Amino acid sequence: MTVLFVTGTGTEIGKTVVTAAIAATSLTVGFSVAYLKPAQTGIGPDEPGDADEVSRLVGFELTGVELARYPDPLAPATAARRAGLPTVGPAEIAEAAAKLAAVHDIVLVEGAGGLLVRFDEEGSTLADAAKMLGSPVLVVTPAGLGALNTAALTADALRARALSCAGFVIGSWPDNPDMPARSNLADLPAYTRNPLLGAVPAGASALTPDAFRQAAPGWLAPRIGGLWDADAFTAIWTSVI
Template sequence: MAVLVITGTGTEVGKTVTTAAIAAAAVGAGRSVAVLKAAQTGVRPDERGDADEVARLAGGVTSTELARYPDPLAPATAARRAGRAPVRPHRIAEAAAELAAEHDLVLVEGAGGLLVRFDEAGGTLADAAERMAAPVVVVASAGLGTLNTTELTARELRGRRLELLGVVIGSWPDAPDLASRCNVTDLPEVAGAPLLGAVPAGAGGLAPADFRAGAPGWLAPRLFGTWDAEQFRGRTAP
């Protein structure tokens, strides 16, 4: 697994913190890691972007951002409004390949969901993943509504014959409601792929040292961690 694509079922589901957790766990397991942010939107030139945040939390990773646009919009729209060149899927694949030549693992973080458009031709993160033949991790929310968006994302991946490595809950609440506790069982069923972790809500606010120490316990062995889905399901069952 030289390249791993990280997508969300939508915005604000914990994708960046999950990417940082995977990076931290991989570094802790002795891997050299690069993080590639395909396009950063809604951030000024002097502000920290998602790739910077992953590097801050995970430590010891190479971080690369292909483009930055000021408006908090889909990359294609933000690029058009800024009068700048868009990031096309082939460029994402090329950049990932360049990083993979020098690192054990490259994490490619998208923008929003799988089919968010990056250019005027309708190019998406899914198109880039196809070019890379890379497995995909889907970051999903915990609560009501997540089953629909997760299944739609999984169906799109299967339709493209892309490997869905698994699902990670990007922000597991301190006091999960009934829907969240039921979704622990239902998410892998609708996705047709295993649940590979649950990142605690607020994890991104931890001190970097605490984040790095905690990350392996939030992720399954497939993602370089020690988290056990069956034990978690048993603790959270309604």
């Protein structure tokens, strides 16, 4: 898959770290990778954004592109309106991704919040941009209580739009997962009708770039370039429910 869209079931659940893990895994085996952030919200003009964080974690040369930035920590359409700045529509996102795909092996497009967060006043979403390119969408989910419902809703929204779901990745797997988190490992594929493709450990963003690159393949399934075994991981943790 040349262009992969990365969304989440909500905000602050590990999308950027998961995206960085995919980038690191791909770069390590020699692929050229570009990272595209259509709209960065909640930070000022001189503050580091998600593109900077991905580059920091990867520690390799990475093409990072940000199309728009808004200071308020809101949905892009709302943040743009409050700031009096232009919005970013799906055609602009798709065009930028296609241009990057022409000169890179892999393009990772990270959305803002969940799949149906609005990017412009017409109500366009990341799903509309993915539809224009016919690209798959990877969904990042939290581990614990409540994850099954939001994951199932996101999967249903993708199916309703005839979009391909690459699968789900747990964005922050705790050191000592509680019973709901352990149970969700077994239930997520059934609820979403899509595979579980990885689990990134909590605190991964604190690793050095070298340690992050070395560990990243072990967090991701082969379908997205890694070595992680969903069945083995699930068996380990569900055996203690």
